[in-house]
Amino acid sequence: MIRITTLVLLMMLAGCAGMGVEPWERDLLAKDSMQLTPDYFENFYDEHIYFSKEASSGGQGVGGGGCGCN
Amino acid sequence: MQLKKIKGRMAVATCALLQATSPMASAAGSEWDVDTSFLYYGEADGRVQAFEPAIHAGRALGDDDRIELRLVADALTGATPNGAYAIDGVAQTFTTPSGNSSYTIAPGEQPLDDTFHDTRIALGADYTQSLDRMSRIIWGANLSTEYDYLALGVSANYARDFNNRNTTLNIGLGFNNDSVDPEGGVPTEFAPMKVADTGKNVSGDSETKTITDLMIGVTQVVNRKTIVQLNLTLGSVSGYQNDPYKIVTVTADPATGLPVNGTDPSFFDSGVTGNLPYVYEKRPDSRQKNILFFKAMHHLEEDVVDFSYRYYSDDWGINSHTLGLKYRYQLADSYLQPQVRYYSQSAADFYRHNLVLGSDIDVSGNVLVDYASHDYRLAESETITLGLKYGMPMANDSEFSVRAGLITQSVNDGAVPAGQETPDLDAMMLQVNYSFVW
Amino acid sequence: MKKLQSSRLQLKHEAGYWQGHFFAMASPCEVLMEVDDKKQAARILEAVSAEALRIEKKFSRYRDDNIVFKINHAEGAAVSVDDETARLIDFADQLTRMSEGLFDITSGVLRKVWKFDGSDRVPKASAVNVVLQHIGWSKVQWHDQVLRMPAGMEIDLGGIGKEYAVDRCVQIARGLTTASVLVNFGGDLATTGERRNGASWSVGRLVTGKDNAVALFKLYRGAIATSGDAHRFLMKEGVRYSHVLNPQTGWSVPGAPHTVSVAAPTCVEAGMMSTMAMLQGVQAEEFLKLQEVDYWLD
Numbered sequence: 001m002i003r004i005t006t007l008v009l010l011m012m013l014a015g016c017a018g019m020g021v022e023p024w025e026r027d028l029l030a031k032d033s034m035q036l037t038p039d040y041f042e043n044f045y046d047e048h049i050y051f052s053k054e055a056s057s058g059g060q061g062v063g064g065g066g067c068g069c070n
Numbered sequence: 071m072q073l074k075k076i077k078g079r080m081a082v083a084t085c086a087l088l089q090a091t092s093p094m095a096s097a098a099g100s101e102w103d104v105d106t107s108f109l110y111y112g113e114a115d116g117r118v119q120a121f122e123p124a125i126h127a128g129r130a131l132g133d134d135d136r137i138e139l140r141l142v143a144d145a146l147t148g149a150t151p152n153g154a155y156a157i158d159g160v161a162q163t164f165t166t167p168s169g170n171s172s173y174t175i176a177p178g179e180q181p182l183d184d185t186f187h188d189t190r191i192a193l194g195a196d197y198t199q200s201l202d203r204m205s206r207i208i209w210g211a212n213l214s215t216e217y218d219y220l221a222l223g224v225s226a227n228y229a230r231d232f233n234n235r236n237t238t239l240n241i242g243l244g245f246n247n248d249s250v251d252p253e254g255g256v257p258t259e260f261a262p263m264k265v266a267d268t269g270k271n272v273s274g275d276s277e278t279k280t281i282t283d284l285m286i287g288v289t290q291v292v293n294r295k296t297i298v299q300l301n302l303t304l305g306s307v308s309g310y311q312n313d314p315y316k317i318v319t320v321t322a323d324p325a326t327g328l329p330v331n332g333t334d335p336s337f338f339d340s341g342v343t344g345n346l347p348y349v350y351e352k353r354p355d356s357r358q359k360n361i362l363f364f365k366a367m368h369h370l371e372e373d374v375v376d377f378s379y380r381y382y383s384d385d386w387g388i389n390s391h392t393l394g395l396k397y398r399y400q401l402a403d404s405y406l407q408p409q410v411r412y413y414s415q416s417a418a419d420f421y422r423h424n425l426v427l428g429s430d431i432d433v434s435g436n437v438l439v440d441y442a443s444h445d446y447r448l449a450e451s452e453t454i455t456l457g458l459k460y461g462m463p464m465a466n467d468s469e470f471s472v473r474a475g476l477i478t479q480s481v482n483d484g485a486v487p488a489g490q491e492t493p494d495l496d497a498m499m500l501q502v503n504y505s506f507v508w
Numbered sequence: 509m510k511k512l513q514s515s516r517l518q519l520k521h522e523a524g525y526w527q528g529h530f531f532a533m534a535s536p537c538e539v540l541m542e543v544d545d546k547k548q549a550a551r552i553l554e555a556v557s558a559e560a561l562r563i564e565k566k567f568s569r570y571r572d573d574n575i576v577f578k579i580n581h582a583e584g585a586a587v588s589v590d591d592e593t594a595r596l597i598d599f600a601d602q603l604t605r606m607s608e609g610l611f612d613i614t615s616g617v618l619r620k621v622w623k624f625d626g627s628d629r630v631p632k633a634s635a636v637n638v639v640l641q642h643i644g645w646s647k648v649q650w651h652d653q654v655l656r657m658p659a660g661m662e663i664d665l666g667g668i669g670k671e672y673a674v675d676r677c678v679q680i681a682r683g684l685t686t687a688s689v690l691v692n693f694g695g696d697l698a699t700t701g702e703r704r705n706g707a708s709w710s711v712g713r714l715v716t717g718k719d720n721a722v723a724l725f726k727l728y729r730g731a732i733a734t735s736g737d738a739h740r741f742l743m744k745e746g747v748r749y750s751h752v753l754n755p756q757t758g759w760s761v762p763g764a765p766h767t768v769s770v771a772a773p774t775c776v777e778a779g780m781m782s783t784m785a786m787l788q789g790v791q792a793e794e795f796l797k798l799q800e801v802d803y804w805l806d
Contacts, residue, residue, distance in 0.1 A: 001383065005302040005362050009288050020236025020291045022802070028295055030728060031706045032463075033374045033398055033405070034367055036289065036299060039471065040126050041107040042459075044142075045501055048122075049111055053479060053495070055415050055448050056382035056390040059303055059363035062244030062283040063196075063210040063225025073791060076606045076784070077799045083602040084776045087595050088675050463705055 103128045105505045113497040117182065118148040127508075134200035142192040144216075149184035151492075153316035153444045154348055155423070156180045158489035160328060165263055165346065167253040167315050169270035180493055183315065190216035205230040210244075221248045223281075236291040240301070246281040252314035259352035260437040262337075263317050268344035279309030279355075287363075295369040303361040311355060317348040318444050319424040320431055327424060327487040335433035345435070349425065351443040353418075359384035372400040387419035388448065396459075409457035409475070418448040423486050446481050446492045453479040457499075468506035475499045517557055519550055524707070528553035532560040533568075533670050535694025539677075542688040542703050552684050556677045556691060563673040567596070567665045569616070579655060579663055586649075586656040594653045596665055596672065603668075603780060604645045610787040611780075612645045614657070615755035616664030622760075624751045628744040636758040643755050671733050671779035674698050678731075678775075690727070698731030698775040727771075733779035735786045736767035752786045763790030771802040 051057045109122040128138040163174045166185050175181045192214035200206045210225040223246035230239045255272030287301035320330050329347035330338040338347050365378040376396040383389045391414055398407040420441035425431045430439050457475030481492035518529040526549035528539040539556050541549045566574050579587050603611045621631040621639050648657040674691050678698045681689040688703040708726035742749040749760040768785045772778035788795040796803040
């Protein structure tokens, strides 16, 4: 899985050279509603809740810390 | 004329003309972006309840740098499963983590330990250091402390933009060190739980583990209305990973699942040896995980769709899929956002219902398997969350929002005696958030 | 507070902002203000129009009562100038160096032989050469806020004036409100800062060759300036002579794009970049790419 993902990531970096928009077309992307993390604590709380109930955690970023939730 | 780059000279000359003290930047100010939030989380049946206020403040500094600070407090009450299972017609007695007292669970009831009243404080800081117009590093540090747990971590995330800022590469590295100082001491792995006040099998006062994560991700603008993100995370946990408060039931007969009772074998005769028919769990001290995360956001006429998928896999045998979907209905100024989350995981290799005398554990109490745990969080399960968020942007870049969710988790125990299945867990969450600029 | 001069200033309310209009520097000028209070909008409009008219009066070459007239009719004598004029001339001097002579505020006299009316009356080389004798920043003595140039030469600040006015008005508007204000003087525009809730200002620019078709784009911060004019050119024997003239040859720059628009933090930078690009002729796009600015041309 690691190999395939790395390949896809590299392809995205290389192949995406043509994809995208001009600076003046970033109107919608600049909106709050289109930010990858809109609400500072929404993801934070969700991660905390699910970390203490499930066996998987992470994926969106590193850091953030853990807890002894049990 | 030979083409030369004159942008810098032009900027300097313009400054002199307009008598600006610094090049006219966008109107970011010396202002703090503040988010204040409160979470209530409550499970049914007297289980965990959490009250969690939080505050975050972020501010742009000179040269495109930025500082973010957060403080979170967490008050937990309620009962959590101790790893044993409900048994029809049989009451069970357990010893509290301190080793000093005991509690009895009625027949047919899931064994829960309600001696937890935990308060946690967590602090975090992130500093964005702008390297040049197209790249930056975010340095992070965090600390989390509760009476029996201390987590310290640092991280660095390098981000670089390409293709007119349409593509962003993220490389993140995180190190965390967690130390646990369990109430009553660190229980000896696979040692039996002892009757109250007969001593507790302890191997030490505290244990630690270290967590290392590496993430590589790409964010890509697809078109004016769409942005996607793909992350690959590799994580490694090394050290003490047992839950010091969880036990595994020892049974003589897998068909009944009843805890070993009576004088045979004498090792588990609690009147003689003080050993209860439960042993402390044991997990491997190493865990390697791979996570693939994908997210796409798409702007429709007015509304926004947010889709995410995460695949997780580790060497404990756990594989999981997480699917998330949020749809933001834009109203006049405010918005309504229904949210759905579906999660399913496979069980850890060493997740088991109990330890069977003879095959898994011998009559002298030596455990014959490498690892064992009956922590429901390592079981095969599905969690479904339905949520609804209402947000109201207000004047001066402020926003108020409230989000409510219903969570239900069901565990698939496989073939276990009737009445001993892990019950479904129902919970609700309520988050209230107010963001403003100060 | 001065009463709004309704004959020259117009103010009306749009969805979410106030829009003011007036005429200055031979252009329709508009001021868009994301304020709620009409009185405040009127104050801002008044201040902006006052500044625009002040700059027009001070630097227009069509007037006979300002510093430019004094300089252009000094007949070789030294002229002492004020701080603001000095800064503009310093800036022009910098631009001449940066462009290695392609940008030159003494080149205005070429208008005597080049009349861009869409006709085929391209000037004769001899006529151009006569005028060329009175062009060249190197012939001007400029130091310590004192300017001295040979008789028959003129300076023309028209190429910088409008963009300078836009940036000055942005500074003034910033002093009057923290709300976002867009100042647009005939297509050269800038905003004081970002709008509420991540909104943008919608601006349009004329697209050449498409019969007044307007390309709409969104401005969040900074400025945009446009050089070129689709209608000012000469056409003879199938060759299009753009109004961009090389001050060293006196001739039309071949292969210049019809229009060049550049986005930059200030209108002056945007305007000068677009002007510089036009002066590069066929190399306009290459020049713009090298500058790493946001641009578009046609």
